[in-house]
Amino acid sequence: GAVVSQHPSRVICKSGTSVKIECRSLDFQATTMFWYRQFPKQSLMLMATSNEGSKATYEQGVEKDKFLINHASLTLSTLTVTSAHPEDSSFYICSARGPTTGRDPEAFFGQGTRLTVV
Amino acid sequence: AQSVTQLDSQVPVFEEAPVELRCNYSSSVSVYLFWYVQYPNQGLQLLLKYLSGSTLVESINGFEAEFNKSQTSFHLRKPSVHISDTAEYFCAVEGGTSYGKLTFGQGTILTVHP
Numbered sequence: 188g189a190v191v192s193q194h195p196s197r198v199i200c201k202s203g204t205s206v207k208i209e210c211r212s213l214d215f216q217a218t219t220m221f222w223y224r225q226f227p228k229q230s231l232m233l234m235a236t237s238n239e240g241s242k243a244t245y246e247q248g249v250e251k252d253k254f255l256i257n258h259a260s261l262t263l264s265t266l267t268v269t270s271a272h273p274e275d276s277s278f279y280i281c282s283a284r285g286p287t288t289g290r291d292p293e294a295f296f297g298q299g300t301r302l303t304v305v
Numbered sequence: 306a307q308s309v310t311q312l313d314s315q316v317p318v319f320e321e322a323p324v325e326l327r328c329n330y331s332s333s334v335s336v337y338l339f340w341y342v343q344y345p346n347q348g349l350q351l352l353l354k355y356l357s358g359s360t361l362v363e364s365i366n367g368f369e370a371e372f373n374k375s376q377t378s379f380h381l382r383k384p385s386v387h388i389s390d391t392a393e394y395f396c397a398v399e400g401g402t403s404y405g406k407l408t409f410g411q412g413t414i415l416t417v418h419p
Contacts, residue, residue: 233407233408298348
């Protein structure tokens with residue numbers, strides 16, 4: 188399968204600072220990327236969908252000004268958690284899928300980022 | 306909207322025993338169904354998927370899942386587990402016009418004991 192690389196895998200930051208998480212598709216062009224969040228003992232919840240070159244679409248309840256998503260190229264999407272607070276501590280994971288010529292909907296996931304805000 | 310329920314949060318089994326991880330979903334439209342596996346400190350890997358056709362789908366490492374539309378289920382089974390199968394398993398659904406968006410279940414931690 189295709190490879191999606193997410194960086195960093197772990198990050199600890201101070202409350203009030205911003206953190207950027209990168210998601211790269213290494214061997215295919217990712218026209219669409221998805222960002223999920225997983226709190227302890229909970230499932231993954233979709234935060235937003237981004238299409239290359241356009242603004243991200245956020246799910247209900249996700250603050251777009253707090254979670255900035257940029258998808259400026261076909262191989263890179265970034266999620267910036269601005270003014271992070273301890274309640275933002277979570278596991279963030281991206282997925283990417285390429286151009287859809289068929290109906291195979293497989294999306295490839297990154298390794299995830301464990302964010303801890305202290 | 307879709308929802309997914311994984312009925313067991315943890316499933317402990319002994320090596321070489323059979324296992325079933327249960328998954329039920331609800332949706333008002335046709336769905337595609339997936340099982341993902343997450344090993345410790347790693348990302349999600351697709352285990353198997355149901356798109357259409359045969360309701361029984363298999364993975365390369367011995368897992369299988371059967372799509373049961375009447376019971377809205379997509380249970381994951383393996384007749385004989387290995388220690389290396391220890392991981393967290395997520396059932397997910399994509400439905401209708403939610404193209405590419407996955408709704409996940411809560412996850413089931415499978416622990417295989419020697």
